[in-house]
Amino acid sequence: MSILVDKGTRLIVQGITGRDGGFHAKQMAAYGTKVVGGVTPGKGGTKTEDGVPVFDSMEDAVRETGANTSVIYVPAAFAADAIYEASDAGVALVVCIAEGIPVRDMVSVLPYARERGTRVIGPNSPGVISPGKTKVGIMPGNIHMEGGVGVISRSGTLTYEIVYNLTRNGIGQSTCLGIGGDPIVGTNLLEAMELFAADDETEAVVLIGEIGGNDEEQAALMVRNGYPKKVAAFIAGRTAPPGKRMGHAGAIVTGGTGTAADKVKAFEEAGVPVAATPGEMAGIVSGLL
Amino acid sequence: MSILVDKGTRLIVQGITGRDGGFHAKQMAAYGTKVVGGVTPGKGGTKTEDGVPVFDSMEDAVRETGANTSVIYVPAAFAADAIYEASDAGVALVVCIAEGIPVRDMVSVLPYARERGTRVIGPNSPGVISPGKTKVGIMPGNIHMEGGVGVISRSGTLTYEIVYNLTRNGIGQSTCLGIGGDPIVGTNLLEAMELFAADDETEAVVLIGEIGGNDEEQAALMVRNGYPKKVAAFIAGRTAPPGKRMGHAGAIVTGGTGTAADKVKAFEEAGVPVAATPGEMAGIVSGLL
Amino acid sequence: MKIHEADARVIFAKYGLPVPPSRLVTKAAEAKGAAEELGCPVVVKAQVLVGGRGKAGGVKLAKDPAEAAEKAKAILGMDIKGLTVEKVLVAKAVDISSEFYVGMLFDRVSRKPLMMISPAGGIDIEEVARSTPEKIMKVVIDPSAGLLPFQVRKMAAFLTGEKEVAKQLGPVFRSLYRAFMEVDASLAEINPLVVSPDGKVWAIDAKINIDDNGLYRHVDMEGLRDDSEEDPGEVEAREADLSFVKLDGNIGCIVNGAGLAMATMDMIKHYGARPANFLDIGGSSNPGKVLSAMKIIVRDKNVKAILINIFGGITRCDDVANGLLQAKKDLDLDIPLVVRLIGTNEEEARKLLEGTELVPAATMDEGVKKAIAIANG
């Protein structure tokens, strides 16, 4: 097993004729993902150079291909519409790689998607990969390895760093999920933890958090209240000065809330070991398993 | 058993200090309904002459009384807000007696209620009664009798007429539900049929329809596709001239759709007997049981 | 509430819809002036609150101002489905290369606003729905999100393959949706939405019905109601907060609740007679309403008997009884009243009516039969 994506995933790439969409459509297909179609309004009826059919709308794409998942690589100003369209077309999962979407757009589109039974990952997410099965996103596939550790992260490249460390040390992953770095995301840390809690294959969960918000504190509370899997964590931003925005909206800390120290403390009090550097993670996880 | 309301119903009356709200709060309590509180903004902290506590808000009322249901008797201009407030306070069921609410308000409030897990009956509904257990609404309690027939109606007084006919002929009711006469209602005919389908006590369902819309045609289809209970029907408006609005928004028929003849035909083709007058219903239902 | 095309055009224009310029006139001479001002050709259109004006000869093209006056003269005073034409709209004519239908209403199933479009515009949309349903596209709009770009693209592509036309359709769809929602409409239609040979899009007809329940938010719109096209009884009934529809039988009906009122009419017919009206006094318990209802009914000289059929719930039988006694006294009634009162406070009502000459009935069947016997008698 695994969560969210697997061999049954039939994927539409929204924005497939763009630079990033085109590049990653290839990469995903090369990894073994069933990329069954793409959508670019006005280019319906054509095919990509790899023979993937392009549709004008998600409605057409889902009807013609039986897709159940979409991944979004369109510019920020069109990304919310792409999520609306995907939800309306009835896919169960939308993975939004696009970044820079105004928060106001997200607070409107998320209830719309939920009402239609569509789960949203992201925005500003690197995607989801169930190693050895399917990759939906932009992460390099070759750093992953099939196994029993679930990874949930608010970050992109930092996740790769830690996953790579796990893989090099022989620790495989069930699914690695980047929830996205924005303040408002479709699936948050706690919801992702619940998904892993219900997954038989996952033996332990690695949480990769950062400064800002208090998802990590809530996750620590969830562990204290009896979470069914072993948990290890990493927190980025121990050296970040307060009040400064560190790159994306998630990484900002104001006043005394959401500091790295608060989060590390919350985890430690919940008995969750926290790695001081990415390179320590494999050792910690080995100790848990 | 029964649907929606029973001995476990703990009711708040929204608009309890108004003429209708006050009158029917008494009537409901006299019938045996647990009227645990009322809400009128600005009158919190007082009590009605029967000693029912009045609160300023639904939030206060639910917190103090553990209510799970509310019934709304406020003027149309305030009724949508009352539904929002009740949903927000977390009651599972809101019965909206108030009529004259703009459709635009209903299309906004219904998804809001649904998102919060609140079922809405109405607006412009006579309410719900599970005879011998609990009455939430304005129907005269004494014309009902406990038994095994579920009644679903788009009408108010016509329902009383038919229920009275059943009762006088010894046929009791599990629950009688007026879904409301407006074009957009919180729980429609089909959803009400699904509730009865799952109710062990209900042996047969009486549908009281009228011209306009095509809920009855859909209900007939549901019966054809295998509905688990016996069904009988009555349709009002066989003599209504087309294009005229008959009293409330539900009762209008335009062009060739939604006529009484269409609906009677649909039911008859589905094997559902249709009473020509309210007085025929008891005989028809006896034949089914 | 139905409003006239001329008023609907004003609303449409306010929301940015491409409505050709027009003038509303009541005299043939004014039509000439309007045509001169607007530039010919013009269309002269009867303003009546009923469909099928075109087929009835109420819409005419005029190639010059003199012809406009002539057509206006022919149309003014014309009878269309029982309504007299008192005003005509003179609108700048648009050459037509294609005609679409675009309409907004509320969808009972999804419980959301719905936009309905068709490339087969200019004709009765219900006819299109029956004969060529594949030519209709329905798009449900979530009011929390509004009309979304992907929906606009889909609809535009359904209507046209021409990019320049498609570009103009987005703003049309959006404006119609906004107008529909903001004025509390129950229906808003552009039929036809026209593409002229130069590729420009025009809304050349306009229809808006307002949700009566939403009218309290639009006091400015109350003035758009045209009582002159309604039965005076219906106008009076609305002012008394009653629902009334005049019919052609001889048994007057006063009932509480639309369903029961229809069922009462149906039963009169079922037993071989004909109702004189539909009348619902609604859910409130105001004796004054009963008095108003009685006044409206007795004005109809066909009425030979009046059946009062009340099943009390929120309506209280004693209130109704008081209203009946008041009416009997005030109106000096000589039409027999058959009274059936049951439900909330029926005992109190029975006592009030004891010893009067009102004909009591215990059941609806009995009431209907007694009323028929009296009317026939």
Place this chain on the structure above:
Amino acid sequence: MKIHEADARVIFAKYGLPVPPSRLVTKAAEAKGAAEELGCPVVVKAQVLVGGRGKAGGVKLAKDPAEAAEKAKAILGMDIKGLTVEKVLVAKAVDISSEFYVGMLFDRVSRKPLMMISPAGGIDIEEVARSTPEKIMKVVIDPSAGLLPFQVRKMAAFLTGEKEVAKQLGPVFRSLYRAFMEVDASLAEINPLVVSPDGKVWAIDAKINIDDNGLYRHVDMEGLRDDSEEDPGEVEAREADLSFVKLDGNIGCIVNGAGLAMATMDMIKHYGARPANFLDIGGSSNPGKVLSAMKIIVRDKNVKAILINIFGGITRCDDVANGLLQAKKDLDLDIPLVVRLIGTNEEEARKLLEGTELVPAATMDEGVKKAIAIANG
């Protein structure tokens, strides 16, 4: 993006919030004129994009125009938390009988807008949250419904028992919510919202932060950005679409991704050294960005070594390598570069960098340790 109080007041006033009249001035003499025009007493307020102005002496009351000039003179040029005051706002003073806090933000948990209010206004709301959390009420607003009447009643009752004051609060809450949503704010605060002794409500301070991602919809607001209060490197970085924060160490960092960039800084600290900056080149693959990043970093004379830590995903390592080679050439760099490139197209990148004097590192640990050794050595 933070905007100045003076600009936030203009937005608030546009949305109907009761903002006392004011003038923005840059000279003491202008402050006198403004005070004369507005009528005294006035408040003279430093315009800096940082909290705690009051405590720092940047807000002063003046009882007459002469005193206004005097206070303005004292405040202009003042240093508040490292920022120089270049403008002061002269605002009509309001007598205060009570002070509330009203703020809007987005709530991560409900994923909806949230209004936060407190009867303990005028002071740091985070301090109130810590010490007396019962004095804070949070109300989640569903954007599909807007701020609802029952919510307004509840909030008004939490702040005041006086009916006349409560009546004025509804419009304040609604206007603040509308302003917050329509300008794409990430924060909008009135602190304090004041009740004057005559019972009138006034918004006497205004704070708005704009969601950078929403700025493209508000081209008019781009002009409200005040670059003068930012580090020049940060301004230049933003223009090059990079995220940069200057720090005080000696190891420059160029990283892709905010999380990895922070983890890189954390690791430098963990191994006993100090980073010179946070720099995230983001997810795109533009060699020009690497060049811009390099330019910004080398301007800092403290920098002794630069660590490039890239884990390619959507960023392609070969693009980064090309940018580095370009920078090396264009900038005539003498600061050693430690380069760690892994992930998408890493092979192509390795080939590009072969034979150059860049110091390669296979892992993040190795890269950090090598950079520290160089900086220390």
